[in-house]
Amino acid sequence: MRGRVLLWISLSLNLAMAAVWVYFPRVGTDSYDALAVMPPTANPGKVYKTNVVVRRQNFTWNEIESRDYPAYIANLRAIGCPEATIRDIIVAEVNQLFARRRATEVVTAEQQWWRSEPNPDVTQAASDKLNSLEEERRALLTTLLGPQWESSYYPYPEHPNTLPLDGPALGSLPPETKQAVRDIEGRAAERRQAYLDAVQKGGKQPDPVELARLRQQTRAELGEVLNPEQLEEYLLRYSGSATALRSELHGINLTPDQFRALFRQTDALDQQLHLLAGATDAASLAQRREWEKQRSDALQQALGPDVYKQYSLLQDPLYRDVQAAAEQSGAPADKILPLYEINRATEQEKQTVRNDATLTAEQKAQKLETVQTAQQNALRNLLGEEMYQRFLQQNTKP
Incomplete structure (x- = not known):
């Protein structure tokens, strides 16, 4: 009985505590809510300040810049950019675009490094392409900005005193790489000039070996x-x-692959030979002959027997003279070799007469005249009278 009474008392106390717990949080919440919505007491004589600052939304340049030039201009105007500044920005962007196009789309004679002489058709085509661009x-620019852009400065060529860096391999170089190349060229020119000034001041001749070392330094950079x-x-x-190499191969038409292969085989040897310039000791002379x-051998292998024969002929000044005279007089190409053989035989006969110690001066003069007459008759028979006369005017050694 007593236990049941205690149970009811305990149950009653628990219910009372639960009621208190439920009631008081609700009252507190209502009170705080009421305080939160109550406006402050108005005081007309007092000025209230806040720390709230309204800022313009931040933007990045990537949000302004656009490959669509009209959109680019609209974005610049939207942020309040002055018209003169817009013009300068757009002109600079367009100029940079066309500088890249000139460097990659125009095929110049310099890019055809395998030719011993520039192709006039390529030169004309490059000029036409530049004018078109x-x-x-x-x-x-006129479409984008109107005619007023004409007052803007446009450097072309951008670097008139430097070697062109254009074409497929060099035209696409990043601007910083092109600038690095130009810096290297500038330092190389300064080193070379400083050396030449020093040797001139000392009353000496430039050392080919030292010049070769300077070129190697530039290559390394x-x-x-x-x-x-x-x-x-x-x-x-x-x-x-x-x-x-192009000078050596003057008159020989090689493909790019042929010239590249030949350059690869001879370039390293040429550099080594330059470093032996002026050497007189036996070991250096032997090494020079070997190189x-x-x-x-590399030339003969790369060119083949027929082209190498033509190359060997081109190393003879007499052949080059005959070739130039034949081309200027309009003689067919197949006449050049016979013309050369006639002139070479004539020179050999003349030299034999001059070296003959048994002949008097008068006899030598008569024989030389006979040799020259025979040469002229041979040339007439080969070319015909009209072409012979034109050839005679061009040939410095009839």
Whole structure:
């Protein structure tokens, strides 16, 4: 009985505590809600300040810039950019675009490094393409900005005193790489000029070996900013070895692959030969002969027997003179070799007469006249009278 009473008392107390727990949180919440919505007491004489600052939404340049030039201009105007500044920005962007197009779309004679002489058709086509791009650039800027853009400065060519860096391999170089190449060229020119000034001041002649070392230093620096393909393209165009090779091959039409293969085989040998310039000791002379033989073998292998024969002929000044005279007089190409053989035989006979100690001066003069008459008759028979007369006017050694 007593236990049942205690149970009811305990149950009653628990119910009372639960009621209190439920009641008081509700009252508190209502009170705080009431305080939260109650407006402050108005005081007309007091000025209230807040720390709220309204800021314009931030933007990045990527949100303004656009490859769509009209949209680009609209974005610039939307942020309040002055019209003069818009003009300068758009002109600079368009100029940069067309600079890239000139560097990659125009095929110049310098890019055809395998030719011993520039192709006039390529030169004309490059000029036409440049004019076309310039007209396109002007038309685009006029459409975008109106005629007032004409007052803007447009440097073309951008670097008139430097070697062109254009074409498939060099035209797509990033601007910073092109600038690095130009910096290297500038330092190379300064080093060379400083050396030449120093030797001139000392009353000496430039040392070919030292000049070769300076060229090697420039190559090494270029190799640090250009990859192998780009460096080879640069050397094929502008190196002294490639220039000399083109001069050697004057009159021989090679394909790009043939010239490239020949350059690869001879360039390293040429550099080594330059470092032996002026050497007189037996070991250096023997080494020089060995490298010259390797170079000759490389030429013969790369050119083939027929072209190598033509190459060998071109190394003879007499053949080059005959070739030039024949071309200028309009003689057919198949007449050049017979003309050369006639002139070479004539020169040999004349030299024999001059060296004959048994002949008097008068006898030598008579024999030389006979040799020359025989030469003229042979040339007439080969060319015909009209072409012979034209050839005679051009040939400095009849």
